[in-house]
Amino acid sequence: MRWIWIDKFVEFTPGKSAVAIKNVSLAEEHLHDHWEDYPVMPVSLMIEGMAQTAGILVGQARDFKEKVILAKISKAQVSEPVVPGDQIKYQAEIVTITDQAASTHGSVFKNDKLIGTIDLMFSHIDKNLAGVKFPEENFVFTGQFLRLLAGFIETPSGADQSKEAWKQ
Amino acid sequence: MPMTEDKIFEKVKETLVEALGVDEEEVTPEATLTGDLGAESIDFLDIVFRLEKAFDIKIPPGELFPDNVLNNPEYVADGKLTEAGLAKLKESMPHVDFSQFEQNPDVNNLPELFKVQTIVNYVRNKLNQQGSPSE
Known part of the structure; x- marks a missing residue:
């Protein structure tokens, strides 16, 4: 099982911006513990949802050749609770992208009302300054993630393994 | 202006x-x-x-900020910058004051610069x- 916190993309402009939605449901087990008397979507998972929206945007910008890892939460502010039945919309845009890293700016909407900002930084980890080596295969962008983009972009050519998964 | x-x-x-x-x-x-x-x-x-x-x-x-100088064995030996390494940094980073660092060019002291x-x-x-x- 992959840890996926967005349901689908509704807009995708390569190299620039992306919008994904997440429908929050009481069928999700974590809400029963967070909390039993007042189920509310944890903001930490909203950060993950934005990281996936923005991370896929950043990955696609380099044709999924880079391993894109969340490196920094520059800013995360969400001003209203999100509860079962609500729809979250993550709107992400690339602010800067270089060989080593990318920074993104994100807006969070609840049922189309702006409720927060989540700004992130991603590292292209094969280009890290410490020279640490990572496995050849792109373990970040596997099939399930890429299938979210069906209908928006062509089959990515970057990660071979992902490409196979895409064809299934 | x-x-x-x-x-x-x-x-x-x-x-x-x-x-x-x-x-x-x-x-x-x-x-x-x-x-x-x-x-x-x-x-x-x-x-x-x-x-x-x-x-x-x-x-x-x-x-x-320094990039690949520290990964280059020509520039770093035993945790210290070599003369060549120091010269390289000084040349490429005129905005940095190396005067104190030069006395003990330990790479661990580099961030303090x-x-x-x-x-x-x-x-x-x-x-x-x-x-x-x-x-």
Whole structure:
């Protein structure tokens, strides 16, 4: 099982911006513990949802050749609770992208009302300054993630393994 | 009119407050980025990205902060910078004051060289090279 916190993309402009939605449901087990008397979507998972929206945007910008890892939460502010039945919309845009890293700016909407900002930084980890080596295969962008983009972009050519998964 | 030193400092301060989540009072010219302001490796890239936007300049990798010097065995031996390494850094980073570091060029002391003033120096040089855009 992959840890996926967005349901689908509704807009995708390569190299620039992306919008994904997440429908929050009481069928999700974590809400029963967070909390039993007042189920509310944890903001930490909203950060993950934005990281996936923005991370896929950043990955696609380099044709999924880079391993894109969340490196920094520059800013995360969400001003209203999100509860079962609500729809979250993550709107992400690339602010800067270089060989080593990318920074993104994100807006969070609840049922189309702006409720927060989540700004992130991603590292292209094969280009890290410490020279640490990572496995050849792109373990970040596997099939399930890429299938979210069906209908928006062509089959990515970057990660071979992902490409196979895409064809299934 | 060229941007004044004070104006550059103010913008650098604003950048660091946003990038590092520190208070304005903490950002003094002599504050070190890692020791005093708590910057980690990814923060250096963040600072570079933000400075590029704030001052409308292009900062090539390794120009403001060291890039691959430390991975080069010619430049580092036994945890210290070699003469060649030091010469390379001094040549590529005129905005950094190496006078104290030279006495004990331990790579662990390197982060301490990067102070708020170092960034101000770098930006000032850069703007002068570019023919200083207006404020």
